[in-house]
Amino acid sequence: MKIKDIKVAKVEAPLITPFKTALRTVHSIHNIAVYIYTDDGQVGIGEAAPTAVITGETFGSITHAIEHYIKPAIMGLDIADIVHLMERLDTSIYQNTSAKAAVDMAIYDLCAQHYQTPLYKLLGGYRKELTTDITISVNETEEMVKDSLAAVARGFQILKVKVGKDPLGDVKRVVAIRQAVGQHITLRVDANQGWTPKQAVQIIGALEDAGTNIELVEQPVHYSNLAGMQYVTANTLTNILADESVFSARDALTIIEKRAADIINIKLMKTGGIHQAQKICHIAEANDMPCMIGCMLETKISVSAAAHFAASQKNITMIDLDGPSLCLKDPITGGPIFDNARITMTDAVGIGFSI
Template sequence: MKITKVKVGFVEAPLITPFKTALRTVHTIKNVAVNIYTDDGQVGVGEAAPTAVITGETIASITHAIEHVIAPVIIGMDIKEISLILDRMEQSLYKNTSAKAAVDMALYDLWAKKQRAPLYQLLGGYRHQLTTDITISVNDSEEMVRDSLHAVQRGFSILKVKVGKDARTDVDRVVAIRNAVGPNVVLRVDANQGWTPKEAVRIIGQLEDKGVNIELVEQPVHYSDLSGMHYVTNHTQTSILADESVFSPKEALTLIHMGAADLINIKLMKTGGIFQAQKLCNIAEASGIECMIGCMLETKISVSAAAHFAAANKNITMVDLDGPSLCVEDPIDGGPIFEGEKIQMTDEPGLGFLIENS
């Protein structure tokens, strides 16, 4: 099964409501899709999310990296040598993690199809069903309460609440949501780097004092401020989840050594795909650090790859794969089944998509 062609396209899906964080506002998902073809007629599929404020990548940079740097390196190689292929891709260019992730998941799709098995089973097969949270975008308190209640009505029992745009009112937002949804809904708070270390300690302390019962706070301070992350982690009772601070296995080692977070959020768009994500997950597990699997604004293609990775790994104890649930409609056929907060893996080979060779 040798690689004969790498084809880049695009995938687009409008969102039900605008996605708002401390970093950006998005109305429609517009991502890069990748098909990798082999000499026996198989097609592997992947996706890259251009998230310039986090990975530094754009549609143009992702397209160029795949077509002009990665593709020439991997064309002609045999899928059975997947580790060698992925290592050569990793060495072919610096960073460009979303571009690498799209190719990585397409390669794993082909590799699992070669074995005629679902990818999650080949990677470990720890579970066959996941429970995801859903994101509540940052808005005024009344709108966030309405969105939270609607999410609960849709069957979601875990809410990821975006804050960080206005430290003065963040506590009020979260308290209002807790009062509206009641004590049994799990609340996760994501500041998206929006606070200073002292603001984070003050805000989290107020939430603790008010008994809001937050499961975790994600990336409270700027990604580069590991000393600030350490300060927050060691001056609050609530678990602190590192997101933008950790892209690679090496960065995970540094963060863990510093004691700068209690948990780590793994995203394929940050790690460069499943190959590096598995290394990061193994390091975290060996260090007693549980992980979340997360996503950027992605469609079912790449979210499905993340779901396969999560289903395979015991140390992925939290799931934030709500991309398909945020879209007006699902533009992709096949793959895992997304029904409300439940993600059900199937027995279809690879990622589970049926892509025609054209």
């Protein structure tokens, strides 16, 4: 099974409501689908999400990277030769992690097809079901409370509350949501790098004192400020989750060595795909640090690949794969079953799409 051709196409999906964080506001997903064709007629699929404020990539840069750098580097290679393939993929161009992730997913899709097994079983097969949180976009307090109650009504028991645009009002937002949804709902808070270290300690301390009982705070300060992450982690009781601070296995090791977080968020768009994500997960597991699996604004294509990876790994203890739940409609059929908070793997081979 050798790579015969690689093609890219647009994949779009409108969102139910605008997605708002401290970094951006998005109304509709506009991503890139990647199709890898083999000499024996099989097709693998992946997806890249242009997230310029995080990975530095745009629709044009991803397409260019795949067509002019990645494709020439891996054409004609055998799908079963994963180590060689991933080495060529990784060295084809510097960074461009989302472009690499889309190709990586399609390769793993084909590899699992080759062995006639669902991808999650090929990768480890730890479990078949996952429970995801759902994102509550940053807005005025009343609207966030309304969105939180609507999410709970849909069956979500874990809410990831976006903050960071208005530090003075963030405590008020989270307190109001906790009062509205009750203590039985798990709350996660994501500042998207929106606070200074001192603000973070003050805000998290206020949330602790207010009895909000939040499970974690994600990326409270700028991704490059590891000293700030250390300061926040050392001076709060709440678990700190490193997101934008971790793109690579080396980043993960640095976070662990500096004790700059309690949990690591793995996203395929940051790591460059499943192959590199495995390295991060294993390093974290060896150091007794749990991981979350997350996603950018992605459709069912790439979120399904992330779900397969998450289902295969014991050390991924938290799931943030709400992309399909945020979309008004799915752009593609097949793959794992996304039923609001519950994600169920099927017995379909590969990632599970019929193309």
